[in-house]
Amino acid sequence: MNQFTSVNDVKDISQLVNDALTLKQNPYSQEHLGKHKTIGLVFLNPSLRTRLSTQKAAINLGMSVMVMNMDKEGWALETADGVVMNGSTVEHIREAAAVMGQYCDILGLRSFPKLQDRDEDYNEDFFNKFISYCGVPVVSLESATRHPLQSLADLVTIQETWKGEGRPKVVLAWAPHVKALPQAVPNSFSEWMCRAQQDGLVDFTVVQPAGYELSEDFTPGATISHDLDAALEGADYIYVKNWSSFADYGKILPFPEGWMLTGDKLKGTNNARVMHCLPVRRDLELSSEVLDGPNSLVIQEAGNRLWAAQAVLKGLLENLS
Amino acid sequence: MNQFTSVNDVKDISQLVNDALTLKQNPYSQEHLGKHKTIGLVFLNPSLRTRLSTQKAAINLGMSVMVMNMDKEGWALETADGVVMNGSTVEHIREAAAVMGQYCDILGLRSFPKLQDRDEDYNEDFFNKFISYCGVPVVSLESATRHPLQSLADLVTIQETWKGEGRPKVVLAWAPHVKALPQAVPNSFSEWMCRAQQDGLVDFTVVQPAGYELSEDFTPGATISHDLDAALEGADYIYVKNWSSFADYGKILPFPEGWMLTGDKLKGTNNARVMHCLPVRRDLELSSEVLDGPNSLVIQEAGNRLWAAQAVLKGLLENLS
Amino acid sequence: MNQFTSVNDVKDISQLVNDALTLKQNPYSQEHLGKHKTIGLVFLNPSLRTRLSTQKAAINLGMSVMVMNMDKEGWALETADGVVMNGSTVEHIREAAAVMGQYCDILGLRSFPKLQDRDEDYNEDFFNKFISYCGVPVVSLESATRHPLQSLADLVTIQETWKGEGRPKVVLAWAPHVKALPQAVPNSFSEWMCRAQQDGLVDFTVVQPAGYELSEDFTPGATISHDLDAALEGADYIYVKNWSSFADYGKILPFPEGWMLTGDKLKGTNNARVMHCLPVRRDLELSSEVLDGPNSLVIQEAGNRLWAAQAVLKGLLENLS
Incomplete structure (x- = not known):
């Protein structure tokens, strides 16, 4: 290298x-x-x-x-x-x-x-x-x-914690924020997960509200969704992250309610582990209940x-x- | 520890x-x-x-x-x-x-x-x-x-320099300043000196104008005074420091003249060594004459x-x- | 030392x-x-x-x-x-x-x-x-x-690169800038070159517009000139640098056109190597053509x-x- x-x-x-x-x-x-x-x-x-x-x-x-x-x-x-x-x-x-x-x-x-x-x-x-x-x-x-050092740490965390059969289902889920954030972390996470999917390590889905679609250059082979509940079904890992619009570049667009990840949202998943690159806005992107609960990997992920x-x-x- | x-x-x-x-x-x-x-x-x-x-x-x-x-x-x-x-x-x-x-x-x-x-x-x-x-x-x-690292250095400096018989008399003396400063340094110094007094290492007095009394939680066993000249009598060490009011929290209260430590004030002492945690406002808290004179320990104290x-x-x- | x-x-x-x-x-x-x-x-x-x-x-x-x-x-x-x-x-x-x-x-x-x-x-x-x-x-x-660490690096760079016969001709040449800069770098360079001239290592010239003369304390023995083209004739090294006026202290004075060092200006020199302490304002102090060309020593000089x-x-x- x-x-x-x-x-x-x-x-x-x-x-x-x-x-x-x-x-x-x-x-x-x-x-x-x-x-x-x-x-x-x-x-x-x-x-x-x-x-x-x-x-x-x-x-x-x-x-x-x-x-x-x-x-x-x-x-x-x-x-x-x-x-x-x-x-x-x-x-x-x-x-x-x-x-x-x-x-x-x-x-x-x-x-x-x-x-x-x-x-x-x-x-x-x-x-x-x-x-x-x-x-x-x-x-x-x-x-x-x-942000490739972050994405590598994310993949390390998934590989370190996955004890199930076959490929884990990994979902990158957009979440609300008050500031216009770059797409660097989700682009990079997606790029790494698409490669991991090619290598047979994961199944990868990106879910976001309409208007927030990442550049297709970073999502080759990913399942693209706009329905959070459907995307989370059966998920093993949920990567929560806000980003601003790529299409209407750098803008915060209106979005429907219900994009914050809460304990309720975890119910349809496969007891999914929850990840975030940090810093995280509590009770805006992710509920405190999830962050402080047993499904959260955020500190281990930061350690990695x-x-x-x-x-x-x-x-x-x-x-x- | x-x-x-x-x-x-x-x-x-x-x-x-x-x-x-x-x-x-x-x-x-x-x-x-x-x-x-x-x-x-x-x-x-x-x-x-x-x-x-x-x-x-x-x-x-x-x-x-x-x-x-x-x-x-x-x-x-x-x-x-x-x-x-x-x-x-x-x-x-x-x-x-x-x-x-x-x-x-x-x-x-x-x-x-x-x-x-x-x-x-x-x-x-x-x-x-x-x-x-x-x-x-x-x-x-x-x-x-x-500020316990400061207080430990202060005690080290007293122990290092005290060559007299018995316990030295240590006086924490309030001094004027133009800004509202925390009580952290004097609280901590007092807390350490009260412990040192318990252990038979020093005799400890706090002197300040009315309204500037430190919280009693930090002064157990200390002699409390409002009369600077009386308190300095026979002192072996004077610890000069400003702090804002604890009672009228964080405020600068009016105070009588004569609280700056000068060469004159040293006359009633036992040729007291003078300490300050630094930074010090010259000729406001402490006179240059004292700071630059043989009784000052401030640089040795900072070194400690x-x-x-x-x-x-x-x-x-x-x-x- | x-x-x-x-x-x-x-x-x-x-x-x-x-x-x-x-x-x-x-x-x-x-x-x-x-x-x-x-x-x-x-x-x-x-x-x-x-x-x-x-x-x-x-x-x-x-x-x-x-x-x-x-x-x-x-x-x-x-x-x-x-x-x-x-x-x-x-x-x-x-x-x-x-x-x-x-x-x-x-x-x-x-x-x-x-x-x-x-x-x-x-x-x-x-x-x-x-x-x-x-x-x-x-x-x-x-x-x-x-700025003596800079000047020493400058002398190191001259000694390292000079492969000619006898003493190289070194010219310190004033150049335009938009801000009022200190005289520290040119003073120091001049002081070191004057010493190097005494020691038989270089011939040293300072050239600047009228009003920009350095303090004579820093130029003992140097040839002083106000004519850039004449000073550059036969130069082996040109040290380009802006400074503000010493006489009208710290001011930017009016100056004639033609003080930026360009490829054209190099023609009368002995294929002079060009130095600058960096940061340099491109196409204001020094042309990009010279900076990116084979005569520039600026990166080697910074490395030194x-x-x-x-x-x-x-x-x-x-x-x-």
């Missing part, structure tokens, strides 16, 4: 999940790999889980970590070429990325979408330029359209962010040396 | 002081204890001394350190249960604390009081919830009502923050393994 | 350059030097290159690093003596510096000029007080009037920040032990 920005960078997802679960059993077994290696974690947006889990993963592998928060004013980077930089951008991504690559063996990058211009966001212009100019392997800490990150960094380090 | 949030978590304060002074002589003697252990330092408010001294203490013990500044906008945590989270809080403390506990062996937490609602602050609701949800040992980096923190982390690490 | 704040702290600049280039070949050869040593990096202003390169340099030497960002509100330090601190400054530099010195073996400090009062900035009052109160060796991460910092820290560590 020479970069980790989407499931497409991974040859064998089952092997990567196994790596994560093996590291969970023995966190320091690969500590030699990171000796004299430094990762720079560059945040253009705030981060809690991703920052701490990736930092800890690097520590477990014996790496040094440098964190760079560029989410403050005064760090506005120019990405366009051929522009006279006499405005508010203080440095071009060509230089900024190349310089960070001079001091680090691996770079992690977080950059959210602006949710203004769909093409701009979905082109992943910022991320692609950063990768091409920095000159070292890049791991995505969430880009405009994907560490082992997902560690498996990815292990892969990148092995490729370096 | 399985947590450190007040003097009540400490069985034997003399032993803890000895540990700190022993570590000061030989800072790296316990470096094996922290191998493969990580502390997360979570700041909901700014920190200089506490952050650097605790980070260095952890480094001396061989630990890894992750610092999380959550004092910026966008990190507002919900603490109330049963609330529909459709407002400005982005995550519930139940999830936030539990997640941080997944990545760290020990957590340090700083959270100041709001000084609006006395019951809310003195219930230590935020701190107690964080502790109960995070699932790992917690060390207070200053809470709404206490390191050994206090290291003794506490040593105790928590020994309890982990 | 017991501090590093200007070229005057360095006995032999050629030896320091050699140290940097030797470390570049073998980054971990001196890892034992930093064992049980901690550097605190204190930033009163934002930093990308300086922070990451110095942090990495310290890591390569086996040191621990603590970063303290004091560029946020609420950290305003008082520097004047004899002031009643009843205003907005929360701590005096006497205490703040002394306390940081308690926890660190070496301190790095960044503090920009205010560009309001020339005497205040050029006195380096803040820096000098910090040094005198902190009690440990200090390395400048850029002060009001100098690491080895310059490591050579300096090595010198300070050797002096400690």
Whole structure:
């Protein structure tokens, strides 16, 4: 693996999940790999889980970590070429990325979408330029359209907990929110589950209100539904998440009542385990009853962010040396 | 020790002081204890001394350190249960604390009081919830009502410097300020000195203008005075500190002239050593003449923050393994 | 070396350059030097290159690093003596510096000029007080009037790349900008090049529009010019940089057209290599054509920040032990 920005960078997802679960059993077994290696974690947006889990993963592998928060004013980077930089951008991504690559063996990058211009966001212009100019392997800490470390942790959690026969039924269920959120987490979860479905690991359904359909590029082979109760029938895992509209880009559209996941909604499922990437708005996306009940996997899932990150960094380090 | 949030978590304060002074002589003697252990330092408010001294203490013990500044906008945590989270809080403390506990062996937490609602602050609701949800040992980096790492450093400094016969007379003396400050430092100092008095280590007096009396919960056995000159008579140590009113909660009340500690005020003392937790407002709380003179212990006291923190982390690490 | 704040702290600049280039070949050869040593990096202003390169340099030497960002509100330090601190400054530099010195073996400090009062900035009052109160060796991460780690990296880059006969001709060329920038980088570069000229390593010219002349204290022995094309004739290295006026202190004065460095301007040179400390405003200070072309050294120069910092820290560590 020479970069980790989407499931497409991974040859064998089952092997990567196994790596994560093996590291969970023995966190320091690969500590030699990171000796004299430094990762720079560059945040253009705030981060809690991703920052701490990736930092800890690097520590477990014996790496040094440098964190760079560029989410403050005064760090506005120019990405366009051929522009006279006499405005508010203080440095071009060509230089900024190349310089960070001079001091680090691996770079992690977080950059959210602006949710203004769909093409701009979905082109992943910022991320692609950063990768091409920095000159070292890049791991995505969430880009405009994907959050692959989260999705790997999600798959790890499903594989770790599934004790049933055959393939579990996994449902990605849209939920309400008060803010317009990116599609990065659901896009990425869907992309990983579609691959897992191809590999015979899961059956995958996406359910959302009309107008909230994810881009078809991220849902190949998924069952698409608009009926929450029908979709949840027989579900083994429900992945609850809000996102803003892809069609009416970045907008919050009107939606019918009844999209919050409650204890009642679990009744038609196969005693489904409930997942969420966090942070979660209690009693808006998910009822407290479910979050605090025995079906919730959210803390275990957050804990697995560490082992997902560690498996990815292990892969990148092995490729370096 | 399985947590450190007040003097009540400490069985034997003399032993803890000895540990700190022993570590000061030989800072790296316990470096094996922290191998493969990580502390997360979570700041909901700014920190200089506490952050650097605790980070260095952890480094001396061989630990890894992750610092999380959550004092910026966008990190507002919900603490109330049963609330529909459709407002400005982005995550519930139940999830936030539990997640941080997944990545760290020990957590340090700083959270100041709001000084609006006395019951809310003195219930230590935020701190107690964080502790109960995070699932790992917690060390207070200053809470709404206490700052025990500071108080331990203060006791270390007194024990380290006291060469006289019998018990030194220690006076906590209120001083003027322009801002309404929490009672955390004086509460905590008083609580530790009352314990030290019980253990036969000091004689302890609190002196403040009328209206500024600390909660009696923190002053059991202390001599309480409103007359600065009388209280300072024969003092061996003067701990200068401002705080806002407990009775008229969080307010700055009118007070008579003459509460700034000056060289003149030292005349009636037993050549008293002068302490302050810092930062100090020069020539408002304490005269420059005293701060820059031979009686001041403030820098040595700040230096001892390191050994206090290291003794506490040593105790928590020994309890982990 | 017991501090590093200007070229005057360095006995032999050629030896320091050699140290940097030797470390570049073998980054971990001196890892034992930093064992049980901690550097605190204190930033009163934002930093990308300086922070990451110095942090990495310290890591390569086996040191621990603590970063303290004091560029946020609420950290305003008082520097004047004899002031009643009843205003907005929360701590005096006497205490703040002394306390940081308690926890660190070496301190790095960044503090920009205010560009309001020339005497205040050029006195380096803040820096000098910090040094005198902190009690440990200090390395400048850029002060009001100098940026010596940058200048050392610049000299390293010239020495590393110069393959010609005799002394290279080095030209410091003023360039346009939209903001009023400090003179720290050009002052410092000039000061180092004047020393290098004395040592027979370079021939040094400064060229700028009328009104932008640097203080003569920083240009002893340099050729001073106001004609860009004439100055560039036969140049081997061009160091492009904007600065605000020293005479009309901190102001942006009117200047004639033609001061941006373009491909055309390179024609009269000896195929000059082009340098800039970054961040650079593309197509305002320097044309994209030059920046992205074969004559640009800017990324290599930024990379050398690491080895310059490591050579300096090595010198300070050797002096400690």
